[in-house]
Amino acid sequence: IKRIQYFKEFERTFHLSSTKYQYSNNESTIVLSEKGKNIGIALLNDSWRCSSELKPEQHFMGYNQLWNANNVFKQQNTIFNIAVFHHPLASFNDNEREEIETILSSQPYDVVFCGHSHKHEAKSLTSTSGSYYVINGRSAFNSANEQNSRFQPGYNILDINLETREYKIHARKFIKHTGYLFDKDTDSIKGGEENGVLPNTNLYTEFAKPEQSNNKDKNLPNSYSADVHKIVGLLIGKSLYPRPYMFVRELVQNSVDACKRVKERNNSIKPCIAIDVNTTENYLEVRDNGDGMTKSILKNHFSVIGKSISQEFSDSSGHFDLISRFGIGFMSTFIVADRVVINTHSETDGHISFVINDVFKGFNYIEPPTESILATTGTSIRIYMKSSYRPNEALNEAIEYLRHIDGLEIHHDKSKINPPNSWNIEGSHHNFELDSPTYVIKLGINHSPKPIIASNSGFLIGLDLPEIIPYKFPYIIGGEINFLPKGIDFDMSRTKIMPTKKSETFRKEVSVALKKLFRQALESGNPPLIQQVINYLQYYLQYYDNNNMQMELSYSDFYSKSELINLCCDNMVLQFQGRSAYLSDILSSMKFSGLKYIFYASGNRSDYNNIVYQFLDSQGYIVFENRGTNVSFRDAPQQITTQATMQQIANHYQMSVVDINQVPKQLLTEMKLDLAQFPERLAEVLSEISKEHGVKIEIGKFGNLPKASVRNNNEIFLNHDYATFQSLIKMTDQPKDQFKIYLLGILGLPLH
Known part of the structure; x- marks a missing residue:
């Protein structure tokens, strides 16, 4: 705290004479003018608890600083805004990081500068609410003897054209062996320089060319237009993929399709799919020996959002039943990816390898590494994850929804793991199985409730989905239904089944299991x-x-x-x-x-x-x-x-x-025994007691009742089968008063 206090006091004193600088104990702002246009810079204080042992969940900054700075920028009519943090955004606790990223993308912040980690990183970050460009810089004053290239001293220069938003970033690094000079940082950026255009939520792509409209007024639209950054943000955002590791499913689905195409041409081939997890290098890789991607496929399908590779084959042949239908699955990797390395080998074009560092930047084609060269046709996609994501977590989640994938192998740090193959009927007392061209059903009946899992071509859709389960279907019947391609209709996220004619028909087909399992x-x-x-x-x-x-x-x-x-x-x-x-x-x-x-x-x-x-x-x-x-x-x-x-x-x-x-x-008449079969003394005394107490007394045989008498309102039953009653019968020759007292006791009545 003392260290921060000293700095804030220095900051306040240093800027006393500046009219454009607004100081506070938290954020400070300065508004600069460039050719009559105002540029806002927000200096955020996020170092109150800075230490080498600080964990993200313990790191807070107070995101209201961004709102406060934004209010200043609005008052000053800034046209370009910069936010400066000490820490990278990934170092904050999850809840606050999400708020910070939302504010940066939804409010007019254009560039974000970060430090602390002493390594270079620059990329566009996009969400459904907007976009911004973030740069993490090296430390200019780090040790000159640093051996690790990632942490050697350096700095960045960002040159921006405010009119066109074009930028050029110069990455510089201290390189000792060239004569103790700062030179081009070719480790971080190829050639040490990079050109691009800053993301801008106000730049739209028009659907039609200007000449296709008769509009002469520039203030009127020529056609519909699209905010590409926001659309891409939606495709790689939480609305479509609420779970960040769902990209593994998308990659495996692509591999399944590629293997099916190979098998379609040669049914004797048994192609394989492998998932490799490397926790040391923080990557997850999906490999297959399918048909690979040709140059044409890469150019016209892989790199075109909304056009899947599978569509090329199903549209042209008409009989491939493939599951990667929407052409956006690969985009989901950029939710977690720091960079993606792709190697593919096709019969037509041989090996092709390239790296994608940013979804908004170009593909960098490389010579395929020796260890990555595929012996047969196929594709490998390696996802190097951001520091806040873990490949073993992605694998654990993948195991939940990779239900029945033919030829699947899983390796975790080179150790082989058996892929899941459960049909959720283990422990069931009786089973019901049904195969058809469009689905496989395996259900079992159990003592306790069990879900019905729905999957499509071996990939989990969901549990207990009402669209396919008959009304009031017993919860003790559980298991799994695996739909084959085109067997059911589901939504774009592949986690919900659409209520269509297919689902209605299937509900009736699965309903037959109830009567068979019950029997x-x-x-x-x-x-x-x-x-x-x-x-x-x-x-x-x-x-x-x-x-x-x-x-x-x-x-x-x-x-x-x-x-x-x-x-x-x-x-x-x-x-x-x-x-x-x-x-x-x-x-x-x-x-x-x-x-x-x-x-x-x-x-x-x-x-x-x-x-x-x-x-x-x-x-x-x-x-x-x-x-x-x-x-x-x-x-x-x-x-x-x-x-x-x-x-x-x-x-x-x-x-x-x-x-x-x-x-x-x-119906109770026969429950009462005839008093005539008992001694006259008993009938006589019972009559007297009935009149004196206003009750009706009956005798019945109630062998299961361990009591001498039972009362129901004004009716009392003596239990003939109880031992006390048998003793009473033997006392009928006793004096009447003595006999009556004994009988009153059995009946539970007081002396009158």
């Missing part, structure tokens, strides 16, 4: 899995009337309501008369006996409910616990209840489902 599960003898399937069958039955229309649109052959009722009856197991029994068997017994009621109990049952439950069960009625459970679906879980399922079944069998608290009284 296998129900026949498996696996109780947990069977219960999962029964839960889904109950859901489909419970919500049949609500869902039927959507099920018919989404399934080729879904269950009818009768089928669902039969499946539930054949597989649901209930407790019945002391044993487990299938619902279908219980219903057959009830039908034979002419019973028309099905009873249910909810929540905690009272003692009275328990004796009614026991009695009805003994009479052959279905009495069940009404339980609720959630059934998993991809959109949201759905609740089912046993009562709702039984209601559908009862309607089918012309029966009624009744709460156990609402049992018709006539």
Whole structure:
């Protein structure tokens, strides 16, 4: 902090006499005039926490400095603005770096100067919001004995024509062996000099020539025009490729296409594709022994945005099913690339090698390095990444979406890695597989939810995409669907399937897996899995009337309501008369006996409910616990209840489902024993107690109830099967008062 304070005090004192210099403890600005035009320079203070051990996530500067400087430039009507940082932009924490880059590109900043790293770098940076030119310079006062060429002393001169925005950059480096002189920095720039045009969001490319319009007013447009920098920024920006390492997918897709063209000509050839990661040199390379790129392909397709190589072959032959359709995939490499080295070998033109350092600059053709010469036809593309990106991270992400690529090899620092080959059905109890000319389906049924992966020609599209999954398809059925070329329509990012006729047709085709896997599960003898399937069958039955229309649109052959009722009856197991029994068997017994009621109990049952439950069960009625459970679906879980399922079944069998608290009284008549079969003393005393306490007392057999009596409002039942009642019968010859007191105790009534 002291060091910064000393510098800021020096800065303030030094510029006291300058009227164009505005000083602050953070940013400072100066506005210079050149031929009557104002040029703004913002000096940003980003060194408050400068140290050799500073990590990017700890490095902050306060990007409001840029806004403050921009306000000054607006007041001074500057036509060209420069921002000066000490640190390179990549050294800031991710969140603030994105804000800084957005401000620089969206506001009128034209050139950015950076230092700190002591190495030369110059390039145009473009996003969807705008563009600017950034230069990272060497240190003019670094050690004269520095051996590493990248960090030897040097400086840059940037010569700009403000009218045309053309520039010439002179790179100079201290070269000891030439006589201790600053000379052309040929290590950084070929020849030590470079010409170009600064990116400008106000320069547009017109679609039509001026003579194609009858416009005579220069203030009116002649035709539509395009902001090329912004369009390119979109193509290599987050809107199309939200994940920066998606370029690996694009490169591998190009290689797959190249290999398919070779295989089309000679089916006996088995071309290979390799991904090489080198963490030491921070690059990732994709190689193939496909057909390579000819000069014509490079000129008319590779270097033309929007025109893919694959289109050349599919348009001319009409029968190549290729996947790199949009002609912009290679551009995605520049999201992370510091430079790109391309080697290609075709039968027509042999070896061609070139380097791309900047998407807005020219290709630099080179002699192919000996180690890069391809033995057969094919192409290698090596991406040297910016310091903030890592090739091993790119590989890890690539493994997620490179699902089934024929002939793929992966090497990480020369160690071979087995490429992924999972179909997401490992551990499934039963599988369903279906091959067709347009897709391969492999699904399995599991105890727990599992996604359905969608891929296209072996490349991941996404998980659980609703466009191809039937309505309310069970979440316990998972696996993968790999569409073959032209098997499905997807968007430009290849991460979303378009809702077209193809997806509608496919949904119905994949729907057949449900009934087949459910049947296998129900026949498996696996109780947990069977219960999962029964839960889904109950859901489909419970919500049949609500869902039927959507099920018919989404399934080729879904269950009818009768089928669902039969499946539930054949597989649901209930407790019945002391044993487990299938619902279908219980219903057959009830039908034979002419019973028309099905009873249910909810929540905690009272003692009275328990004796009614026991009695009805003994009479052959279905009495069940009404339980609720959630059934998993991809959109949201759905609740089912046993009562709702039984209601559908009862309607089918012309029966009624009744709460156990609402049992018709006539059905409980036989639950009561005739008092005439007991000693007269018992009947006499019970009659007296009933009158004195205003209750009705009955006797019943409730062997499963460990209590002497049960009360339900003003009705009390004595439990004939309980030991206390049997003792009571033996006391009938005792004095009446003594017998009555004992009976009141059993009934839970006070002395009157």
